[in-house]
Amino acid sequence: MSRIQKLFRNREDNSKIMSLFITAGYPDPQNTVTLIHELEASGADIIELGMPFSDPLADGPTIQHASKIALDKGIHLDTIFNMVREVRTRSDIPIILMGYINPVLRYGLEPFFRKAAESGVDGVIIPDVPPGEFPNIDRLCETYSIDPVYLVAPNTTDERMKLIDRASRGFVYCVSVTGVTGARDGAEVSNSVKQFISRVRKNVTRNPVLVGFGIRSHDDAEKISEEVDGYIVGSALIDFIREAYPSEDWISRTGDFVRQLKTGKLNQKIK
Amino acid sequence: MTLSQKNLVTTPDNRGFYGKFGGRFVPEILIPALEDLLAAFEQARNDESFQREYESLLKEYVGRETPLTYAGRLSEYYGKARIYLKREDLCHTGAHKINNAIGQVLLARRMGKTRIIAETGAGQHGVATATVCAFFGMPCIIYMGSEDIIRQKLNVDRIRLLGAEVRPVESGAKTLSNAINEAIRDWVSNVDDTFYIIGSAVGPHPYPLIVREFQSVIGRETIDQCLESEGRLPDHVVACIGGGSNAIGMFYPMAGHDEIRLYGIEAAGEGIDTPRHAATLTSGFPGVLHGSMSYLLQTEHGQIAEAHSISAGLDYPGVGPEHSYLRDTGRVRYESITDKEAMVGVRLLSSREGIIPALETAHAIAWLENLLPETGTDEIVVVNCSGRGDKDMETISQYMQNENQ
Numbered sequence: 001m002s003r004i005q006k007l008f009r010n011r012e013d014n015s016k017i018m019s020l021f022i023t024a025g026y027p028d029p030q031n032t033v034t035l036i037h038e039l040e041a042s043g044a045d046i047i048e049l050g051m052p053f054s055d056p057l058a059d060g061p062t063i064q065h066a067s068k069i070a071l072d073k074g075i076h077l078d079t080i081f082n083m084v085r086e087v088r089t090r091s092d093i094p095i096i097l098m099g100y101i102n103p104v105l106r107y108g109l110e111p112f113f114r115k116a117a118e119s120g121v122d123g124v125i126i127p128d129v130p131p132g133e134f135p136n137i138d139r140l141c142e143t144y145s146i147d148p149v150y151l152v153a154p155n156t157t158d159e160r161m162k163l164i165d166r167a168s169r170g171f172v173y174c175v176s177v178t179g180v181t182g183a184r185d186g187a188e189v190s191n192s193v194k195q196f197i198s199r200v201r202k203n204v205t206r207n208p209v210l211v212g213f214g215i216r217s218h219d220d221a222e223k224i225s226e227e228v229d230g231y232i233v234g235s236a237l238i239d240f241i242r243e244a245y246p247s248e249d250w251i252s253r254t255g256d257f258v259r260q261l262k263t264g265k266l267n268q269k270i271k
Numbered sequence: 272m273t274l275s276q277k278n279l280v281t282t283p284d285n286r287g288f289y290g291k292f293g294g295r296f297v298p299e300i301l302i303p304a305l306e307d308l309l310a311a312f313e314q315a316r317n318d319e320s321f322q323r324e325y326e327s328l329l330k331e332y333v334g335r336e337t338p339l340t341y342a343g344r345l346s347e348y349y350g351k352a353r354i355y356l357k358r359e360d361l362c363h364t365g366a367h368k369i370n371n372a373i374g375q376v377l378l379a380r381r382m383g384k385t386r387i388i389a390e391t392g393a394g395q396h397g398v399a400t401a402t403v404c405a406f407f408g409m410p411c412i413i414y415m416g417s418e419d420i421i422r423q424k425l426n427v428d429r430i431r432l433l434g435a436e437v438r439p440v441e442s443g444a445k446t447l448s449n450a451i452n453e454a455i456r457d458w459v460s461n462v463d464d465t466f467y468i469i470g471s472a473v474g475p476h477p478y479p480l481i482v483r484e485f486q487s488v489i490g491r492e493t494i495d496q497c498l499e500s501e502g503r504l505p506d507h508v509v510a511c512i513g514g515g516s517n518a519i520g521m522f523y524p525m526a527g528h529d530e531i532r533l534y535g536i537e538a539a540g541e542g543i544d545t546p547r548h549a550a551t552l553t554s555g556f557p558g559v560l561h562g563s564m565s566y567l568l569q570t571e572h573g574q575i576a577e578a579h580s581i582s583a584g585l586d587y588p589g590v591g592p593e594h595s596y597l598r599d600t601g602r603v604r605y606e607s608i609t610d611k612e613a614m615v616g617v618r619l620l621s622s623r624e625g626i627i628p629a630l631e632t633a634h635a636i637a638w639l640e641n642l643l644p645e646t647g648t649d650e651i652v653v654v655n656c657s658g659r660g661d662k663d664m665e666t667i668s669q670y671m672q673n674e675n676q
Contacts, residue, residue, distance in 0.1 A: 054443065054574040055560060057452045058298040058459060064442065076572040101296060102558045106573025128296045128559065133286075153300040155462065160302070178300050179460040 003094040003122045004147050004170035007045060008208045008229065016221070017230030018262050019046035019210055020237055021098065023066035024083060025075035026052075027245040033086045035241075035251055040093045042255040043262035047087075048125065048232065051080055051099030058127050060182030062235040065242070077107050081119040088120035096123035096149060096170075101134070113140040123147035123170045131167035138167065151175050152204065154196045161203035171208040173232065174200050176224060182235045184214035197227050218264035233261060283593075287476020287563075290599065292592035295475040296559045297455075304462045309477040311382045316484065321377065328373050329488065332406065333363045335370075336488075339496035339653070344623040349639065352506070352646035356626070356656040357493050359517065364398050366629065366658030367489060367517045368470055372399035374485030376407060379466035386461065387411045389468045390454040392419055392447030392513065393584030393631060394426025395658055396470030401435035411435035414454045418445035419583045426662050444577040447513070447587045451561050471514025472591030475562030479519075479591050486520025493653055494524055501651055507642060509534045510655040511635040512605070513549070513585035515594045517657035523593075526602055534642065535594060536634045538580030539607035549578035550607040551590040552598050565592040581610035581666065582630035584658075606641070608634040614670055615640070617660065629658035630666065 001009070011017060020039050024032055036047050052067035052075055059067070084095055097116060104112045104126065116124070124146055129137060131150050141148040147170030152161050155178060165172055176193055177184070200209055212232030215221050216239075225231040240257045244250035260266055287293045295305055315321040329335040338361065342354040359367035372389075379387060387404050389411070391397030397413040404411035413430050417439040420427050430437050443449040451473075458467040472482040497505050508525060510518035512535040525531045540548035548554075555566035560575055568576040568588035578588040597603040608616070613630060616637030621627045628636055635654050646652060660667065 055448070055452050057455045057561070058300075060456070068442075071574060100559075102560065102567070102569065102575070103573030105558055106556070106569060106571070127298050128562070130295070130297070130299050130302055133294055133296060151299045153298075155303045156299060157303065164299075175300065178462055180456045 002145060002147050002170060003092060004046065004096070007094055008171065016225050017045045017208070017210060018043060018221070019048055019230065019232045020044045020258065021048040021050060021232060021234030022237065023050035023052055023063065023070050024080045025070035025073050026066040026238065027069060027241055029073050029075060029079065031251065032083050035254065036087050036093070037091060038251050038255045039258055040091055042258035044093065044258060045230070046094045046096060048096045048098045048234070049080065049084070051077060051097055051103060053100040053103060056100065058180055060180040060235060062238050063181050066238050077103060077112065081115050084119040084121055094122045095120065096125055097121050098125040098127070101126050101129050109136055109140060113144045113146060116146055117144035121146060123149050125149045125151070125173060127151060131164055141169070149173050152200055154178055154192070158199065158203050161200060165204040165206050168207050171210050171229065172200070172204045174209050174211040174228065175213050176211050177213050179213065181213060184216070193224070201227055218261050221261065222264070283476060283480060287480070289593045289596035292557070292564050292595040293476055293479060294564050295562060296564065297475045297562045298459060300459050300462060301475070304458070305475055305477065307382065308378070311378055312477055312481055315378055315381060321381070325374055325377055329370065333369050333373065334361065336492045337361050339493060339500065341500070342624050345620065348619070348623055349643035351643045351648060352650035352652045354639065355497070355505070355651065355653045356624070357489060357521065357653060359489060359655060359657045360626065360628065360632070360659035364395070364402050365661065366395040366399070367486060367520065368396040368399040369402065370488055370520070371470065371482050371485040371516060372396065372403045372468055375466070375468040375481065376403040376409070378481070379468070380407065382466065384464060384466035385409065386465045387468055388414065388454050388457050388465055389470060390414045390447065390450040391470065392416070392450065392586060393582065393629070394419065394423035394430065394662060395584065395629070397430045397435070397437070398426050398433070400468050400470070401430045401433035404435060405433045412457070413437050414440050414450040414457070416440045416445040416447060416450050419447065419450070422666055423583055423662055424665065446578070446583065448575065448578070448589070455561070471516045472519045472593060473514040473561055473563065473565070473589055479563065479593055482516050483519045483523055483593065486516050487523050489517065489520040489655065490522060490524035493521065497651065497653065503651070504528055504531055505653040506530070506650040507532045507534065507646065507652045508655070509536060509635045509638050509642065509652065511536045511585060511631045511657060512552070512590060512594060513538070513587045513631065514589065515591035517655050519591060519593055521655045522597070522603060526597070533603040534638060535603050535605045536638045537605060537607040538582055538585035538613070538634055539609040540579040540581070542609055543607055546576070547579035548607070549580040549585050549587060551588060552594060552605040553607045555590070557595065560589045563592045565590055565595040566598070581613060581670070582634065584629070584631040585634065606638060608637045612637040612640070614667070617667060626656065627660035628656060629660050630663045632657045
């Protein structure tokens with residue numbers, strides 16, 4: 001069983017899983033590993049590590065910015081594998097690599113999955129490869145015991161949700177709004193979002209469901225993940241880091257932000 | 272091995288692949304939209320009333336058919352093959368782009384979409400889309416790189432005059448590729464009511480197929496006109512390639528005729544031995560950009576490289592997937608022309624035929640310098656004159672000024 005699957009199996013009944021997205025190498029490559037440890041210590045259950053791409057067409061301004069900075073600082077797949085290796089010397093937190101397909105293709109599909117597995121990566125999210133578009137990916141995930149996580153969106157049909165559920169392992173990523181990534185003002189949980197999430201619940205039966213896109217506070221997270229297994233925060237976290245960096249204590253302040261995200265309280269002790 | 276006509280009719284497979292190129296590499300949100308689009312397109316293609324409306328607009332509004340003009344003084348200059356120009360520059364709005372914009376706006380209306388978005392590089396597709404939106408009274412937003420906004424100022428003013436909004440794109444090289452990213456982001460965010468009119472033969476399936484369908488009128492007319500004036504098919508057909516819409520429109524109806532030699536001319540910018548060029552098929556590597564697998568200019572780490580061409584319409588690091596397929600099968604020969612050679616082409620056509628070509632088109636013209644010496648006097652060459660050069664006058668003047676200094 002993968003680290004991700006174990007996490008969901010072992011979690012306490014009503015606790016929500018919090019998955020955090022950061023772009024590898026943002027805001028600076030030397031601190032990515034320290035930042036991951038801080039996120040974990042502050043309550044992160046899963047780390048989604050973004051593999052930066054020059055043309056991130058499903059991302060809003062925040063992740064576009066982070067990707068550009070990371071690329072300017074020379075991040076590529078081998079540096080990311082090294083970061084994961086370094087994290088693994090001290091931590092068993094599930095790590096998912098998330099990014100667009102082209103750098104992966106250029107690296108070579110087989111070498112990518114082999115290196116990912118060797119470094120201690122647990123899953124991949126490739127938002128521009130819907131299930132079935134690259135059948136090799138599913139085979140390689142199987143071979144190297146990497147969990148492929150696919151996305152469902154509000155306009156995904158019931159039938160397709162079932163297909164996505166079958167193709168996914170670890171969890172299914174539920175995109176709560178039709179749009180690009182990015183924190184939104186008071187991510188409203190409208191009736192249509194509720195209906196969508198209950199439709200996901202009905203059709204996604206094999207995997208846990210994490211909901212993401214637009215969450216920026218503990219309140220948002222609580223409301224939107226009521227019916228599912230947890231939530232994903234990316235842009236709001238990166239926005240916070242963008243503000244805090246490069247002050248001396250940006251990493252510990254990021255930890256405070258994450259604790260607040262998870263518990264709603266500033267000084268809550270984690271675990 | 273020569274390819275038979277049968278296996279060359281490259282209707283993509285049902286997953287949108289031309290050989291190993293094409294596909295639908297897009298976020299899940301766009302999958303339902305692409306499925307709806309494919310269904311609407313298949314329906315429209317078999318619907319006579321749709322075809323009638325499309326053809327009547329091409330005739331009454333665009334001014335088709337466009338002539339196949341014998342270029343007498345240009346032919347005389349080389350003293351070899353007879354050269355003809357397919358005059359897409361005479362289409363309403365000044366380039367072939369409107370053939371496709373009309374077709375897609377009709378599809379949008381058929382699907383009940385109320386808002387149109389598009390990307391543009393040289394501005395011709397932006398103008399064409401703004402034009403058809405004015406014609407049908409639909410709101411229209413054009414994404415355009417801020418670098419292109421400077422070098423194609425005339426077209427920006429035209430788009431605004433036509434009532435569309437131009438949204439500057441500041442990311443990356445601030446050119447066509449970045450404009451497509453931004454248009455896709457808009458589409459992802461407004462997929463319910465918005466139709467994205469892609470201007471080139473790129474993007475996820477079924478876009479390359481749709482653009483080919485609506486541009487194929489170029490090649491079909493050329494075949495008929497050549498048969499009429501020469502009694503036979505041309506020997507050589509030349510078209511410029513950025514994303515490849517004018518070229519695929521010209522080549523597709525001809526690809527099954529083995530005896531016609533096809534040449535796609537890319538932009539070599541400052542030279543393909545420099546980093547500043549846009550010769551994707553000549554020196555790229557297969558990968559995924561803007562929803563499909565095709566040749567791409569990219570770094571060793573798979574990041575998309577910035578393209579460069581003096582011509583905004585060719586300044587693109589990708590290319591339509593069907594061109595990648597035609598390259599690998601060897602059916603089309605892809606070559607490249609530098610900025611400098613293209614400027615020679617502009618002068619040549621302007622001074623010998625009284626036709627100022629677009630800088631994109633000038634790349635195809637400039638290829639004649641290589642092609643014509645190899646031809647015989649009994650041969651026929653057709654060049655797709657994809658657009659007129661008015662929009663480029665500022666760039667051309669500046670280039671001539673720098674040359675004189």
